[in-house]
Amino acid sequence: MFSGAQISLYPMCDDFVGVILGALSALDPYRERFRIETDDVSTLIVGPPEEIFPAMRDLFVAAAASGVHVVLSATVSRGCPGEPDDPRCTPLAGGARGPLDQRIAQARQRVAEATVLGQPVAAQFSLYPLGADAHMDEIYGCIDFLKGSGVFDRSKNFCTKLRGDAGPVFATLSDAFLSFGAPQGHVALDLTVSANSPTKS
Amino acid sequence: MFSGAQISLYPMCDDFVGVILGALSALDPYRERFRIETDDVSTLIVGPPEEIFPAMRDLFVAAAASGVHVVLSATVSRGCPGEPDDPRCTPLAGGARGPLDQRIAQARQRVAEATVLGQPVAAQFSLYPLGADAHMDEIYGCIDFLKGSGVFDRSKNFCTKLRGDAGPVFATLSDAFLSFGAPQGHVALDLTVSANSPTKS
Numbered sequence: 001m002f003s004g005a006q007i008s009l010y011p012m013c014d015d016f017v018g019v020i021l022g023a024l025s026a027l028d029p030y031r032e033r034f035r036i037e038t039d040d041v042s043t044l045i046v047g048p049p050e051e052i053f054p055a056m057r058d059l060f061v062a063a064a065a066s067g068v069h070v071v072l073s074a075t076v077s078r079g080c081p082g083e084p085d086d087p088r089c090t091p092l093a094g095g096a097r098g099p100l101d102q103r104i105a106q107a108r109q110r111v112a113e114a115t116v117l118g119q120p121v122a123a124q125f126s127l128y129p130l131g132a133d134a135h136m137d138e139i140y141g142c143i144d145f146l147k148g149s150g151v152f153d154r155s156k157n158f159c160t161k162l163r164g165d166a167g168p169v170f171a172t173l174s175d176a177f178l179s180f181g182a183p184q185g186h187v188a189l190d191l192t193v194s195a196n197s198p199t200k201s
Numbered sequence: 202m203f204s205g206a207q208i209s210l211y212p213m214c215d216d217f218v219g220v221i222l223g224a225l226s227a228l229d230p231y232r233e234r235f236r237i238e239t240d241d242v243s244t245l246i247v248g249p250p251e252e253i254f255p256a257m258r259d260l261f262v263a264a265a266a267s268g269v270h271v272v273l274s275a276t277v278s279r280g281c282p283g284e285p286d287d288p289r290c291t292p293l294a295g296g297a298r299g300p301l302d303q304r305i306a307q308a309r310q311r312v313a314e315a316t317v318l319g320q321p322v323a324a325q326f327s328l329y330p331l332g333a334d335a336h337m338d339e340i341y342g343c344i345d346f347l348k349g350s351g352v353f354d355r356s357k358n359f360c361t362k363l364r365g366d367a368g369p370v371f372a373t374l375s376d377a378f379l380s381f382g383a384p385q386g387h388v389a390l391d392l393t394v395s396a397n398s399p400t401k402s
Binding site: 002004005006008010011012013014016017039040041042044046069071073075076077080081082083122123124126128129130131135136139140156157158159161186188190192194197198199200 | 203205206207209211212213214215217218240241242243245247270272274276277278281282283284323324325327329330331332336337340341357358359360362387389391393395398399400401
């Protein structure tokens with residue numbers, strides 16, 4: 001298993017470097033379990049699939065606390081057959097998974113229990129279950145989960161938009177990534193999260 | 202057929218609204234053939250698949266001419282079975298397609314003929330051929346094309362990075378999107394393009 005994300009943070013201000021550097025310490029609690037590499041376009045994090053969205057959440061909320069319009073963009077992936085197995089990517093929760101309706105109910109329960117962080121965000125994302133004939137069944141199941149998540153905003157062309165507090169929004173994104181598509185299958189997720197936008201929604 | 206993209210432009214400066222508004226006229230030559238809708242997170246363009254990357258190129262080069270660090274992020278899609286057919290998305294070039302090695306050679310030829318625009322960019326992207334058992338064959342074929350494109354920078358986890366002039370880089374991205382994955386199949390592409398970054402590559 002290999003799982004992780006390529007993450008970029010875009011603060012829309014002259015001091016964007018300062019905002020990014022000021023937010024990076026939010027990743028400190030995750031550094032022990034992740035491999036982290038940065039270049040001029042993105043930061044790679046490789047580690048357990050269940051911690052990818054909590055790490056992105058904490059990084060983004062720290063940057064958004066600056067008050068400037070800030071966007072996090074990420075390419076998230078698990079189970080890519082072109083990547084080497086890595087022990088640090090072993091899922092924390094193993095075992096068999098139930099049918100689609102059961103996974104939807106469990107995912108909603110986890111979102112309902114997510115801690116509210118006091119940071120409003122808008123998010124949109126696309127889920128790609130790869131190498132599977134019935135990929136649209138998993139996508140439609142995921143959309144069903146999203147509609148009852150409490151943070152569903154609307155369906156858009158090519159993606160789904162969420163809106164609400166960063167806590168339940170990132171919990172919803174994490175479950176979309178973990179609970180749909182085959183457990184050992186190749187699943188990718190393309191994510192944009194925005195805060196403090198001057199544009200009315 | 203349905204094809205288009207959700208596009209966002211991120212100028213890293215206090216006057217990000219001014220930079221975005223100043224670049225939008227670059228889309229004027231495309232407006233007649235595209236449906237364009239904007240909200241607080243992204244701008245949707247729906248139209249012919251061959252014109253999606255030229256439109257994004259012209260928008261991005263106009264924004265990068267401001268000299269500020271600017272990033273374009275996009276979710277590009279064609280053939281999604283969950284989207285309605287739209288006559289404006291009819292491919293300009295129809296007809297049968299050849300085997301993988303022929304498509305690679307033709308794609309390289311088109312990139313070699315791309316106009317140089319004088320704007321250096323870094324780009325990274327992931328290609329997702331969906332609903333297909335042999336999706337990795339098309340991805341590896343695409344990577345083969347990219348390595349001989351003249352703008353290949355390196356393979357990264359979850360994505361491929363390009364670097365060079367905006368003309369051949371966007372031509373390479375366009376051919377990665379159009380020439381790989383089944384002609385009528387569901388193909389998505391997750392894109393980040395960056396210019397004027399203060400970070401050394």
